[in-house]
Amino acid sequence: MWAAAVVVDAGRIVGQRVVGGCASGPYVPGMLALRLGPQLEDVVRRIAPWPEVLLLDATGGDHPRRAGLAVHLGAALDLPTVGVTHRPLLATGAWPADEAGATSPLTIGTDQVATWLRTRRGTRPLVVHPAWRTDLDVAVRVVEASLAGRRTPEPLRSARQAARRARAGQ
DNA sequence: GCGACAG
DNA sequence: ATCTTGTCGC
Numbered sequence: 001m002w003a004a005a006v007v008v009d010a011g012r013i014v015g016q017r018v019v020g021g022c023a024s025g026p027y028v029p030g031m032l033a034l035r036l037g038p039q040l041e042d043v044v045r046r047i048a049p050w051p052e053v054l055l056l057d058a059t060g061g062d063h064p065r066r067a068g069l070a071v072h073l074g075a076a077l078d079l080p081t082v083g084v085t086h087r088p089l090l091a092t093g094a095w096p097a098d099e100a101g102a103t104s105p106l107t108i109g110t111d112q113v114a115t116w117l118r119t120r121r122g123t124r125p126l127v128v129h130p131a132w133r134t135d136l137d138v139a140v141r142v143v144e145a146s147l148a149g150r151r152t153p154e155p156l157r158s159a160r161q162a163a164r165r166a167r168a169g170q
Numbered sequence: 171g172c173g174a175c176a177g
Numbered sequence: 178a179t180c181t182t183g184t185c186g187c
Contacts, residue, residue, distance in 0.1 A: 027178070029175040036177075059176050068176070089176045127176085
């Protein structure tokens with residue numbers, strides 16, 4: 001398993017780190033932190049400059065115990081976190097209008113734990129999860145500020161690309 | 171037994 | 178995540 005972390009400031013990559021090794025457990029929905037937590041914490045701790053907020057492929061309160069991987073990692077690192085996923089884990093809610101910036105609530109019972117966000121017209125909306133020391137409003141603003149005109153936040157694209165390169169050996 | 175189920 | 182199928186755009 002490979003993990004990559006990049007620090008993006010004003011659209012520019014100002015820090016990057018890649019780390020490899022064995023995943024620490026199997027993939028079990030609801031227990032991602034057990035599988036990926038240790039290596040993700042390691043790769044973030046090695047990065048410089050230290051970020052103001054972490055964007056992760058993970059959920060926050062959309063979790064059986066309201067503690068998705070983004071919550072765990074934020075707590076472990078004492079760093080604000082925001083999650084971005086393709087789909088919710090448990091929460092449900094109708095898609096927002098097909099307009100950039102449109103949002104709609106994702107709820108578990110009466111609690112809104114995340115929001116659908118249409119980052120770009122004509123594409124599937126992303127799920128934005130407030131997590132450690134962030135709320136819905138901040139989470140959406142962080143994601144929108146990191147889009148760089150694309151559907152997916154630039155830090156996540158860069159990190160995926162770096163991890164893919166490392167996995168291929170280079 | 172089958173589908174759902176972050177990555 | 179990974180894989181497969183289908184669509185759209187360059």
